[in-house]
Structures are given as C-alpha cells and as structure tokens.
Amino acid sequence: xxxxxxxxxxxxxxxxxxxxxxxxxxxxxxxxxxxxxxxxxxxxxxxxxxxxxxxxxxxxxxxxxxxxxxxxxxxxxxxxxxxxxxxxxxxxxxxxxxxxxxxxxxxxxxxxxxxxxxxxxxxxxxxxxxxxxxxxxxxxxxxxxxxxxxxxxxxxxxxxxxxxxxxxxxxxxxxxxxxxxxxxxxxxxxxxxxxxxxxxxxxxxxxxxxxxxxxxxxxxxxxxxxxxxxxxxxxxxxxxxxxxxxxxxxxxxxxxxxxxxxxxxxxxxxxxxxxxxxxxxxxxxxxxxxxxxxxxxxx
Amino acid sequence: xxxxxxxxxxxxxxxxxxxxxxxxxxxxxxxxxxxxxxxxxxxxxxxxxxxxxxxxxxxxxxxxxxxxxxxxxxxxxxxxxxxxxxxxxxxxxxxxxxxxxxxxxxxxxxxxxxxxxxxxxxxxxxxxxxxxxxxxxxxxxxxxxxxxxxxxxxxxxxxxxxxxxxxxxxxxxxxxxxxxxxxxxxxxxxxxxxxxxxxxxxxxxxxxxxxxxxxxxxxxxxxxxxxxxxxxxxxxxxxxxxxxxxxxxxxxxxxxxxxxxxxxxxxxxxxxxxxxxxxxxxxxxxxxxxxxxxxxxxxxxxxxxxxxxxxxxxxxxxxxxx
Numbered sequence: 247x248x249x250x251x252x253x254x255x256x257x258x259x260x261x262x263x264x265x266x267x268x269x270x271x272x273x274x275x276x277x278x279x280x281x282x283x284x285x286x287x288x289x290x291x292x293x294x295x296x297x298x299x300x301x302x303x304x305x306x307x308x309x310x311x312x313x314x315x316x317x318x319x320x321x322x323x324x325x326x327x328x329x330x331x332x333x334x335x336x337x338x339x340x341x342x343x344x345x346x347x348x349x350x351x352x353x354x355x356x357x358x359x360x361x362x363x364x365x366x367x368x369x370x371x372x373x374x375x376x377x378x379x380x381x382x383x384x385x386x387x388x389x390x391x392x393x394x395x396x397x398x399x400x401x402x403x404x405x406x407x408x409x410x411x412x413x414x415x416x417x418x419x420x421x422x423x424x425x426x427x428x429x430x431x432x433x434x435x436x437x438x439x440x441x442x443x444x445x446x447x448x449x450x451x452x453x454x455x456x457x458x459x460x461x462x463x464x465x466x467x468x469x470x471x472x473x474x475x476x477x478x479x480x481x482x483x484x485x486x487x488x489x490x491x492x493x494x495x496x497x498x499x500x501x502x503x504x505x506x507x508x509x510x511x512x513x514x515x516x517x518x519x520x521x522x523x524x525x526x527x528x529x530x531x532x533x534x535x536x537x538x539x540x541x542x543x544x545x
Numbered sequence: 546x547x548x549x550x551x552x553x554x555x556x557x558x559x560x561x562x563x564x565x566x567x568x569x570x571x572x573x574x575x576x577x578x579x580x581x582x583x584x585x586x587x588x589x590x591x592x593x594x595x596x597x598x599x600x601x602x603x604x605x606x607x608x609x610x611x612x613x614x615x616x617x618x619x620x621x622x623x624x625x626x627x628x629x630x631x632x633x634x635x636x637x638x639x640x641x642x643x644x645x646x647x648x649x650x651x652x653x654x655x656x657x658x659x660x661x662x663x664x665x666x667x668x669x670x671x672x673x674x675x676x677x678x679x680x681x682x683x684x685x686x687x688x689x690x691x692x693x694x695x696x697x698x699x700x701x702x703x704x705x706x707x708x709x710x711x712x713x714x715x716x717x718x719x720x721x722x723x724x725x726x727x728x729x730x731x732x733x734x735x736x737x738x739x740x741x742x743x744x745x746x747x748x749x750x751x752x753x754x755x756x757x758x759x760x761x762x763x764x765x766x767x768x769x770x771x772x773x774x775x776x777x778x779x780x781x782x783x784x785x786x787x788x789x790x791x792x793x794x795x796x797x798x799x800x801x802x803x804x805x806x807x808x809x810x811x812x813x814x815x816x817x818x819x820x821x822x823x824x825x826x827x828x829x830x831x832x833x834x835x836x837x838x839x840x841x842x843x844x845x846x847x848x849x850x851x852x853x854x855x856x857x858x859x860x861x862x863x864x865x866x867x
Contacts, residue, residue: 281659332837343659344606348792348836351785355829363823470781474670477663516674519667526664527652 251386253503259392261499262399265492266454268479270447276486277423277443279339280330280346284353285451286469292318292452293459294365300372307372307460314456315449322448326441362466371463391461403492419443478522484532566704580696584768586810587703591761592787593802594710598754601796604730608784609665612672613755615779616642617762635763642759643752650751677776685771699768706764710757726750789832795842804843
C-alpha cells in the first residue's frame with residue numbers, strides 16, 4: 247500500500263515536469279499551428295544556461311530562472327524571426343505544420359552540435375546541497391526538486407490562464423488564433439503577437455530545462471526524449487487545449503509510475519509512447535476535449 | 546521501354562558513372578578509406594531513396610526510417626550469424642522489415658499529416674528502447690567472419706542494392722502506383738473523392754519503402770560485423786540524415802536523393818577533417834535554407850536558376866548589351 251501511495255506521489259511530481267515541457271509546445275502548436283520539434287533541444291539549452299550560471303557565479307538554479315527566461319525568450323524571438331515566420335506565407339495549414347517540423351529538425355541539428363561544441367558532449371547536472379533531499383509526509387517521500395517542479399508548473403498554469411484570459415496580449419493571442427486575417431483587420435498586430443508567444447513558449451522550455459538539469463542530467467543530444475514526452479502530453483491534452491496540459495501531464499506521470507510495477511523501469515518510456523499511439527488512433531482530439539474544435543481556448 | 550530509348554542521351558552519363566563504379570575497383574587498387582566512404586554512400590542512397598518514396602512522392606513524412614533500417618540490420622546480422630548465405634540473409638532482412646512496416650504502418654497511416662510523422666517517430670523510439678534493453682552487451686560476429694573480412698564484396702553488394710533501389714523507385718514512380726502516390730501528396734481528399742483508395746496505396750508505398758530500407762540495413766550488417774550497442778542502429782540519426790539528404794538534394798525526384806547523399810557523405814568527410822563537429826552545424830543551416838527557399842532542393846534549384854537565366858537572356862537589357 248505504501249508503495250502505491252509513493253508511486254502515485256512521484257508520478258504526480260514527474261507529471262508536473264512533463265506538463266511544464268508540454269506548455270511551450272502546446273502554445274506554439276495552438277496559436278500558430280507550428281510543430282516545434284526543436285523544443286527538446288531548447289529545453290537542453292535552458293538547462294545549459296542555468297548550469298553555466300551555476301558553475302560560473304554559483305547562483306542557485308532556481309534563483310537563476312529569471313536569467314534563463316530572458317536568455318531563452320531571446321532565443322525564441324530569434325527562432326521565430328529566422329525560421330518560423332517565413333512559413334506564414336504558406337497557404338495550407340497542413341503544409342505549414344509539415345514544413346515547420348522539417349525546419350525545426352534542422353534547428354535541432356544546429357543546436358545540438360553547437361551545444362556539443364560549446365559544452366562538450368558530457369552529461370551535466372547541477373548538484374546543489376539539497377539535490378538528493380526529500381520531504382517526508384506521512385511516510386511518503388517527496389523529492390525537493392520534484393516539489394519545486396510541481397510548484398513552478400502550477401505557477402505557469404495559473405499565469406498562462408490569467409495572461410490568456412485577462413490581458414490584452416491574451417485577447418490578441420486568442421483573436422489571432424481564431425482568425426489571423428480578421429484579427430489583423432481589427433488592429434491586432436498578428437506578427438508581434440506570434441513573436442511574443444513564440445518567445446514565451448521557448449522561455450517555458452528553458453524553465454523546464456532548469457528543473458531537468460537540477461533533478462536529472464542533460465546531454466547535448468538528449469532533447470529528443472524530452473520532446474517526445476512533451477508531444478505525448480500535448481496530444482493527451484488535445485491540440486491547443488492549454489488548460490488541460492497540467493492534468494494530462496499528471497496522468498502521463500501516473501501511468502509511467504504505474505508501468506514500473508507492471509513492466510519494469512527500463513520500459514517506462516516505451517509504455518508512454520505506446521499509450522500515445524493508442525490515444526492518437528482512437529481519440530485524436532485528446533482526452534479532455536469532447537469533439538474536435540479549432541478554437542484552442544476553452545473558457 | 547520507349548521512354549528509355551528516347552532518353553538514352555540522358556541515361557548515358559549515369560551509365561558511365563555506374564560502369565565506372567563497377568569496373569574501377571576491379572582494374573585498380575582503391576584505398577580502404579574511399580571504399581569505406583563508398584559503402585556508406587550506397588547505404589545512404591538506399592535509405593534516402595526509400596524515404597523519398599514516402600516523403601518525396603507520397604508526401605508522408607516518415608520519421609521511423611531508423612526502425613526499418615535497424616530491423617534490417619538485426620534480421621540480417623542474426624541470420625548471417627546462423628550461417629544463412631549473406632544474400633539470402635539480406636533479402637530476408639528486407640522481408641522482415643516489410644512485416645514490421647505492416648505493424649507500424651496500419652495504425653500510423655490512418656493518422657493525418659504531421660501526426661503520422663510523430664507516430665512513426667514514437668514507434669521507432671519504442672523499438673530503440675526495447676532493443677537497447679534486450680541487447681545489453683556487445684553484439685559481434687565470431688572470429689571466422691572477421692578473418693575473412695574484405696571490403697570489396699561489401700562495396701559490390703552496396704552498389705547492386707543501391708542500383709536496385711534506384712530502379713525500383715524509377716519503375717514504381719512511373720507506374721499507376723506512382724500516379725496514386727503523387728495524387729495522395731498533392732491532395733489526399735480530392736484523390737479519395739475521385740475513387741483512389743489512398744490508404745491502400747499508402748500502405749503499398751510504405752511496404753516498398755520499408756523493403757528498401759531493410760535491404761540497406763542488410764548492407765550495413767554485412768559491412769559492420771560488431772555493434773557495441775545494438776540500439777545504435779535504431780538511433781534517430783538514421784532517420785534524420787537520409788531526410789536531410791533527400792531534402793537537400795530534392796524531394797520527389799529520382800536524382801535528388803543521390804545528389805543529397807553524395808553531398809552528405811563525401812562533403813561531410815572533407816569538412817570533418819577541417820572543421821570537426823562544426824560541419825554538422827553547417828549541414829543543419831543548409832538544410833533549413835533549402836527547406837525555406839528551395840522546396841525542390843538542389844535539383845530543383847538548377848531549374849530555378851535556368852529559368853532566371855532564360856528570363857534574363859530574353860530581357861531587353863540583355864539584348865541591348867549584346
């Protein structure tokens with residue numbers, strides 16, 4: 247019984263991190279219909295920035311998050327300007343998605359090799375004084391870094407909810423998502439809205455990278471497995487359904503920790519991917535949406 | 546066959562190249578380095594032609610090529626180890642890969658557009674994880690295989706299978722299946738409405754593509770006798786690099802993947818000596834530029850340049866100068 251509760255607890259903590267990874271992907275996919283497969287590599291980039299700050303100045307990874315956000319936000323702006331914005335000219339949405347997939351594959355190649363050049367291909371992680379520590383609540387151990395991840399994921403979820411529903415930027419984003427042409431006729435600067443949301447999405451990848459580097463480890467080529475997790479969560483939540491990402495991530499985390507009991511830890515990720523394929527086949531609209539809809543924002 | 550006789554002038558240069566590839570190693574001593582490079586070039590040509598059938602002609606981005614390649618390697622390696630003649634083992638590797646393609650293809654081909662890409666990538670990753678967990682130790686051939694190792698048979702097997710792959714792609718794309726493939730790529734819904742069973746044709750194309758990729762894996766298994774980790778042949782790089790070769794060379798053309806593979810293998814060798822890892826960054830940037838600005842790749846950009854030149858030579862300014 248204790249094992250089960252422990253598994254549920256760690257599943258929730260891991261799931262929060264998964265959700266955090268999926269937020270950036272879901273934003274770009276929901277708003278612009280781009281599939282940014284370089285998301286995993288950008289996550290690793292954020293991890294390296296945090297690692298650098300930690301080793302050069304000794305700043306705690308969780309305190310360096312604002313700096314990482316600024317750095318990866320800029321990276322997101324560059325990514326959008328150089329690679330994604332030319333794709334907006336394509337008339338067909340499906341073509342746009344497919345080409346964004348190919349182009350961001352090129353970005354993976356560039357980023358991964360550049361990172362291997364700068365930070366060497368060795369695996370890096372930040373060992374802070376509290377890294378291995380856990381809090382004991384009623385006999386259930388909760389790792390400190392995992393709890394931080396959960397806290398940040400909830401913070402991001404709430405912040406995104408407020409930004410999208412209460413601010414002008416959010417209104418612009420929703421308008422541009424529903425109908426970019428009509429929005430620009432009404433005076434919404436669609437290009438700028440896209441630019442900022444791409445920056446936010448990549449910054450979220452960077453935040454996820456900080457948590458990954460402080461509780462796991464990063465290598466330059468390691469972005470792909472994180473990317474796949476992000477995509478799985480995004481599809482479970484339903485394409486463009488931002489509010490469902492946190493519950494979807496936690497469901498994935500729970501399924502993974504349950505699968506450790508059934509098939510053993512080495513096959514954990516394979517189980518997640520198989521579930522992903524099954525969901526994709528039978529419920530392509532995700533677990534949380536009743537029927538397929540193009541409006542990404544459910545209030 | 547009439548098209549072939551009509552185009553004999555076009556076929557002549559490629560015939561010369563093929564003849565040179567066949568004859569040169571027989572009449573003169575060629576360095577091991579070059580032979581190694583050539584074998585890798587042939588493997589890349591096979592893989593990129595295989596991907597081109599799905600990605601270039603049918604418009605379905607298959608990111609599970611590594612699974613097909615790895616399956617071919619795995620099947621061929623263990624059959625050959627069980628003392629099946631290598632040519633049969635390679636063929637069996639191709640057939641085994643077709644079986645895998647049915648398993649992967651039936652669920653994923655129902656997915657549309659980009660989700661087919663992610664689904665196949667997910668399948669390939671599942672296989673990589675499973676294979677990595679099954680074969681945890683060094684997989685290698687017994688010593689007698691190593692003692693009789695020579696590069697020339699690998700070279701000729703690679704050459705023959707690369708030629709087969711090119712021929713298969715040529716004949717498939719010039720058949721009724723080829724028409725259906727292009728119809729699926731250009732507008733799948735319209736093709737369905739006019740009575741093309743798009744799912745059937747997509748499965749057929751995937752089967753052929755998988756067979757070719759499996760043969761490519763067979764060549765690699767014949768070429769590399771030992772694998773430090775078996776999951777390396779399922780690494781996503783075996784998908785990405787052929788995709789890059791096809792896109793840089795020109796998707797949906799017969800020549801594009803060949804030129805792209807040549808570019809990737811030969812130039813990466815030249816660059817690697819001077820720049821180290823940096824050549825991969827250059828390839829990434831080149832790939833992005835090609836996808837953004839030359840959707841038909843290098844082969845297509847030749848046509849684009851020719852059109853621009855023709856326009857210039859027709860213009861008044863040009864005539865005024867001359």
